[in-house]
Structure formats: C-alpha cells, structure tokens
Amino acid sequence: MKVLKVLVAGDRGYIGAVLVPLLRSSGHAVDGLDLDLYQGCDLGPMPAHIGPRRPQDIRDAEPGELTGYDAVICLAALSNDPLGDLNPTATYSVNLEGTLQLARAAKQAGVQRFLFASSCSLYGAAGSAAVAEDADLLPVTPYGEAKIAAERELSLLADASFSPTYLRNATAYGASPRLRLDIVVNNLTAVAMTTGEVRLQSDGSPWRPLVHIEDISRAFLAVLTAPRELIHDEAFNVGRPTDNVQIRDIAELVREAVAGSRISFADGAGPDLRNYRVDFSKLTDTFPDLKLAWSVSQGIDELAAAYADYGLTYDDFVSSRFVRLRRIRELLAAGVVDEMLRRQSDSQVAVPASGIARGAR
Secondary structure (H helix, E strand, C coil), X not given: CCCCEEEEXXXXXXXXXXXXXXXXXXXXXEEEECCCCCXXXXXXXXXXXXXXXXXCCHHHCCHHHHCCCCEEEECCCCCCHHHHHHCHHHHHHHHXXXXXXXXXXXXXXXXXXXXXXXXXXXXXXXXXXXXXCCCCCCCCCHHHXXXXXXXXXXXXXXXXXXXXXXXEECEEECCCCXXXXXXXXXXXXXXXHXXXXXXXXXXXXXXXXXEEHHHHHHXXXXXXXXXXXXXXXXXXXXXXXXXXXXXXXXXXXXXXXXXXXXXXXXXXXXXXXXXXXXXXXXXXHHCCXXXXXXXXXXXXXXXXXXXXXXXXXXXXXXXXXXCHHHHHHHHHHHCCECCCCCECCXXXXXXXXXXCCCCCC
C-alpha cells in the first residue's frame, strides 16, 4: 500500500476526531487544519493527534501550506441546519467560499485528490422514494444549498491533475470524543438517558438516512485509496439501505435501549420539511469490499454506554458543550468570533462545568 500524505480540514470536529485515527492506523501520514471553535467540548479524552496548534480558517488557505500533500479531505463546515440558519451569509462564506478557497489552493499546490464531505440533506424534500446521486436536489436550508453550490463549483475545478469527489453522507450518529448532541440519534439517546423521555420535535413521520461516523470514515478511506477513474468528479451517497428509517422508528429503538424511558412529543410537533430516503447502491457497486458495519440499534447501544461511562447529565445535555449552535452563540457574545465567524482572538470561552470524567472508557 502506498503511504499517502493527507491534510484533514476539520480534524478537530465530530467526524475528524474519528477519521484521523483511522487514517493513521491504516498507515497514512495525516495533518490537520481547524478553526478549533469547539475546544474543550469533549466527551472523554481527545485522540493523541489533538494538541496545541494555532487555529486556522479554511477561508485563508494558501497554496504554500498545501504543498506536498497527496490529498485534502474537507470536513470543515458549519455543521447543521440550525447553525446554517443562524446567519446564512456566514454559512455560504464558510461552507462554500471556504471550501473553494481550500480546493483552489490545493489545486495550485499540486494536490491530486480533494474529498469533500457533502450531505444527503441536499435532497431535502425528496419524499419517501429512495433517491440516487442523479436525483433532483431539493434543499430546504442554507446548509443544503451551500453544499450543492460547493459540489458544482468543485466540479468546475476537476481536470487531469485534480480529482474532487463528493461524499454525500447520510445523517451521522455515533460516539466521538468531540460529541454532538444536535443530530437525531445522538440527541434522542441523550435526552432519554438524562430525562427518561424520548422527546420528538416532529410527529415522527419524516424519513432520514443514517450512517455511523466510523462507517463515514471507512468510506473516506476507500475513496482516498481508490483508482482515480472510479472516483474522479463523482458523488457517492454514504450509508446503508437498511438505515433509511423514520424518526419514530429511531425513537422506538431508543426506548427499547434505555430502560424505563418513554416516547413523548414536543408541543406543536408536526411534519418536518426535511423528508428523504436515499439509494446507496452506487457506493456498494463501486466499492464491493467496503463493509459498513454499524446498525442504528448498535449505535444507540454504543452511545448509551458512552453517556453512562462518562456520566452525562441533563445539565450537560442543555449546555453549549455538545450543541454547535449554542457554542457559536457563546463565542459571538464573548467577541471571540465576529458575525462572519472569523476569529477575533485566540482566546477561548470556557465550556460549562461538567461531571464528565476524563478517564478512558
């Protein structure tokens, strides 16, 4: 196997904290680039690769910084719909302009591969029929719109020396040292563990495709090392067909996993505009040896065990520690970032006090 030198933008995020150790354990040389807005927002110890480093914005990437890399993996983004809605202009600045600045710098530096973390959310309101990569794109949020625009602009950069690939990840879930509780499986499991209720914000009818972050990481590794002709300027939906589920099905799995919990509905809970199922056959046909290993029920069990091991409390659940929108609002209020989410200082806002242990699981 050829050892690749890889730069991961967003290495200190939810997926990056899992992907980078996987890449390194597979023999590759990996460096990171991250604005590090979520320093200290951790569930247990961070991987060894996370150490002191000057925060860096992908919007400021320069070719000289990327010379010598075989590939760039771009995970860096404002990472969900509510955060994208907070300031759509900032969302486009980071998720579109930042991605393109990084890609153009990579191309000028002679980097041959650019793996972009896109999203199945760009299918948006597709409904209950499973959609493949050639389906109409129907985003319902600035986050989804920016992902579509980034894919289209990256495609214009594709040529004989620069191969972008678009991994349209299903809705992620699973335990990570840099945990997020603003995604559905992680959220429902945490609220059940800390309140005894599996509380739904919608009527439970919308469809969602789900995928564990370790399986996302395996897909990135497969694309990273695949023959160029398989992945050049191609999009791949990342997930498993069996994990297209309705929100109420997730709630039932959580109720079964968390003893004594019950399902409840928030006031005014109704249908969600985001409603889509996804066809993953292109990924499985192109990479027959890629085995996505996690089922949703296994992921819920993993999360419940992690929450128990680290003593996750209700105060943790409602704090800014694991919810990206709340954390960004803290940083804005403290003047650490401006309205375009550019850092104004290297200072940090202390995360809320927590009973979460720092020992290994």
